[in-house]
Amino acid sequence: MAQYFENDPTLLSKEFKFNTTIQDVFLTFYSNRGVFSKSSLDFGTRLLLEQIDFLKGRVLDFGCGYGPVGIFLKKKFPIEVDMIDINKRCLHLALKNAKENKVSVNIFESNIYENIKDEYDFIVTNPPIRVGKKILYDILLGAYDHLKKEGILFFVIHKDQGAKSVLKDLSQVYKTEVLIKDKGFFVIKCSKILTS
Ligand SMILES: C[S@@+](CC[C@H](N)C(=O)[O-])C[C@H]1O[C@@H](n2cnc3c(N)ncnc32)[C@H](O)[C@@H]1O
Numbered sequence: 298m299a300q301y302f303e304n305d306p307t308l309l310s311k312e313f314k315f316n317t318t319i320q321d322v323f324l325t326f327y328s329n330r331g332v333f334s335k336s337s338l339d340f341g342t343r344l345l346l347e348q349i350d351f352l353k354g355r356v357l358d359f360g361c362g363y364g365p366v367g368i369f370l371k372k373k374f375p376i377e378v379d380m381i382d383i384n385k386r387c388l389h390l391a392l393k394n395a396k397e398n399k400v401s402v403n404i405f406e407s408n409i410y411e412n413i414k415d416e417y418d419f420i421v422t423n424p425p426i427r428v429g430k431k432i433l434y435d436i437l438l439g440a441y442d443h444l445k446k447e448g449i450l451f452f453v454i455h456k457d458q459g460a461k462s463v464l465k466d467l468s469q470v471y472k473t474e475v476l477i478k479d480k481g482f483f484v485i486k487c488s489k490i491l492t493s
Pocket of ligand 1: 303333334339342359360361362363364365366381382383384387407408409410423424425426428432
């Protein structure tokens with residue numbers, strides 16, 4: 298069986314819709330087989346989004362899936378949002394969901410940062426884990442080069458997915474802060490400016 302991040306044209310399509318409220322924002326999402334946390338908003342994604350109380354400028358939703366991160370953030374804050382994923386089914390759903398929730402966002406395919414030309418004030422992600430450590434680090438450490446001078450990376454990771462060692466490794470490069478720990482999930486803020 299293909300992993301959720303792989304394009305699998307043989308995977309039958311069975312779209313359905315669900316509603317959810319994040320902070321005070323009511324959202325409707327189309328979802329489908331073969332996408333991450335297809336039936337409801339992932340606990341880690343919700344925890345991540347609940348920690349974000351203000352954003353401005355340009356924001357990248359890395360690994361957008363069916364779109365909850367970028368669509369919520371665009372509804373909530375006065376920002377420009379780019380959303381990327383490697384999976385075509387995710388991109389199709391994210392486009393449909395942006396329309397459904399009446400937000401204007403840019404959605405495009407990118408393998409890691411391959412098609413990213415710009416620098417962002419914020420990068421927000423519930424990163425793919427099953428892709429392995431090398432790609433995970435390409436995403437989290439690679440964010441550094443796609444953030445503006447004072448840019449910030451927000452991400453969520455579970456302790457069973459190596460949260461502590463990832464935090465330690467990222468602390469070599471970013472100023473890191475654990476915003477919350479809940480049910481084993483860590484929401485981590487990485488600021489580009491190192492203050493020693
Ligand atoms: C944990 S899911 C998060 C999905 C969505 N943001 C959410 O919170 O429900 C990670 C996403 O990263 C995408 N992904 C995996 N490998 C990728 C890569 N190399 N480049 C871009 N996106 C990738 C997957 O397709 C998946 O949609």
